[in-house]
Amino acid sequence: MPRPIHLNLFIHGRGHHEAGWRHPGATRKALTDITYFADLAKRAEAGRFDSIFFADALELGDGARYVASGALEPITALAALARETTRIGLIATASTTYTEPFNLARQFASLDHISGGRIGWNIVTSWVAGAGPNFGYERAPEHAERYARADEYVGVVKALWDSWADDAIIDDPQTGRFLERERVRRIDWKGSFYRVAGPLNLPRPPQGRPVLVQAGSSATGKAFAARHAEAVFTAHLSKASAADFYAELKQGAIAAGRRADDIVILPGLSAAIGSTDAQAHTLLEELNALTDIQVGLSRLSNRFGGYDFSALPLDQPLSRDDFPDPSTVQAAQSRAAVITDLVARERPTLRGLLRQLAGARGHFTVAGSPERIAEVIEDWIESRAADGFNLMPPVLPAQLDIFVDHVVPILQKRGLFRREYEADTLRGHYGLGRPANPYFQN
Amino acid sequence: MPRPIHLNLFIHGRGHHEAGWRHPGATRKALTDITYFADLAKRAEAGRFDSIFFADALELGDGARYVASGALEPITALAALARETTRIGLIATASTTYTEPFNLARQFASLDHISGGRIGWNIVTSWVAGAGPNFGYERAPEHAERYARADEYVGVVKALWDSWADDAIIDDPQTGRFLERERVRRIDWKGSFYRVAGPLNLPRPPQGRPVLVQAGSSATGKAFAARHAEAVFTAHLSKASAADFYAELKQGAIAAGRRADDIVILPGLSAAIGSTDAQAHTLLEELNALTDIQVGLSRLSNRFGGYDFSALPLDQPLSRDDFPDPSTVQAAQSRAAVITDLVARERPTLRGLLRQLAGARGHFTVAGSPERIAEVIEDWIESRAADGFNLMPPVLPAQLDIFVDHVVPILQKRGLFRREYEADTLRGHYGLGRPANPYFQN
Structure with a gap:
């Protein structure tokens, strides 16, 4: 029996292609219109996706001039979408660098209750340079410090979620006893970065803990994922690179005392889909013709912490020497x-x-017919380059619709993808267990 | 023509009476069940209330053992309720002491977009002693410092909401121009407590700014309200005290360069309603019989920053000397x-x-028939002790239902309360204007 595929819809603006918003297949709704996102979530749910996901950046960014920007904040958006959907998982990004751990633990616990156990937290340390000055910093803390904090932060948040036993509430109007206070504990966290007394002020989430998602792929990021992540989003331009990453991360999880199945690995996949391969390539060419060199340069510069590439010639082959050392x-x-x-x-x-x-933005892109896309998906799964995909449609909603209507049925016919939901929680969809509470025996 | 009355439903546990949750008229749903709150919001909307409101405390508190506690977090709850209602205003409490201003400004802006302009922010400095240690403090910052921070904090948040001109988005797929970047500005706030660069990363809220609500009634709190608040929740045990407060606050607003109508004053009103006055008194006696001395002592102690009253005799007259000086x-x-x-x-x-x-908890309580409750409401309004009320039903949902079904129609018949909504935003319901953006001319 083939391994089941997991599919997450990565919702980004009006599509992942930089010029997607200019294409006729893109919505004309505002990015502050919740009905646009509700509609996408419902389409993904109709396609039996495991989950949807919002990325996030804590600054506006220079690209906003030429790219559809300024969308709803992910946590509030997710709470609204929890009432528009019934089965699909809902994943929001939130930053360990710029959010109080008590507030974050509480909002995600609340989301998990509101959604009936369908929430994931994409843990980010916020790499964009402009975020720091929005939170009182001269500049963003450095990579190593951000990860050191994040490691402790996740410990605090887990301890807060686990600060209530699952059976702490008695709720007996007859005796007047509401809470068994001995089944709720202070955490008294005193670490290098955080001091948090606890307990949390609401009950343990339905999933025990929301699913921990992570997308850092540096050496530090991978070590972090091996310890904490239950689902990983990752960017690869080739199957070979994805397969190496897959093997390394599963091995890392085992080395950290976990099982290989405790991490679901979902590389990004941006599929430009047409009725035929030729039509798909035409679509991609149309989109590329709508891009702007200045937008691309600004984004590239952002990726390299503000490095200026604008003096480089446009039409001569580049070499590695044209770029700064990534480790810096x-x-x-x-x-x-x-x-x-x-x-x-x-x-x-x-x-x-x-x-x-x-x-x-550096994720795998492919243009082709629905059959061609399904082949790529099956190939990556069989090659152990992926447990599923973080689908990044270049144009939304048009390219999501085509995927749901034409690619999903092929995967279902081949027995690779669910026809109906078999679980009610995100943990259930991803095949992850409910974490025991280390502080309370049942 | 009589002045219109404003009504806000204060949602608190299973009712405001300490023992309300033990009464047969209280819901049996969990306080983590969003359908309970959605149901209350819909009932209040059916009653044409201006708004609903969630208070908040950033600690679990000792009372939880004997009182229904551990409810959903207000911001996430409000986002979900925005999709369950269409007209009623939605007010969430959030703390200036324990939340990053960029995160708070952004989540409230996002809520205002999600709800189509129906959001209010109840500004609190978080007085509960246990909150500080959940956020890295040995103890909570002192009263004066909390308010000094809050004053600057509100300035930061307003500047972030105003960092986008209302017409900043061009969204022209033809030219590829999405945002007029010159209509979005950095705020470069450098104050005594906060340094925030801005701009915010989403467009100005539909209401310009969510409605600013405030409930502090100390001298510092009143001065703060006179400068910033557009709606005020306040606790009084008598009409005379409420009328004094009303006159003082309206005068304070005028002294601060605002109009008296720029602040809507809503004292708390806990109405125990029965078919007759006698039945209402019986209800209140039933509820009082269900209270617990230990719960009351713990709450009283909390109100006085942890002062221990347990050595006082239960059945002898108290004097002021039994209590610490409130100003300390x-x-x-x-x-x-x-x-x-x-x-x-x-x-x-x-x-x-x-x-x-x-x-x-120190708000005005009255027991009586629907006619009696309507009389009290009309009397306070005519006496300029209130612009409306923060309704605090002792038992939820039963006592809300009786108010909506039997008190509201009396007020409507007397021309005191709307029969249909006349506005689509919370500002509209409260009769407040949309704030101009001081940084951009239209």
């Missing part, structure tokens, strides 16, 4: 490394590189 | 003052005082 980049180191490796390997022109990144 | 209390000073004034005036026994406070 105080942003998303792994994504910088993906890009410099690509440059060293393929020697693209700057214009060509920007177009390649315009599709999905 | 590092919690909610105004509520402490309300209680000591009552003691000096009425010389209740400790048992009697605890029962009196059990009804609504």
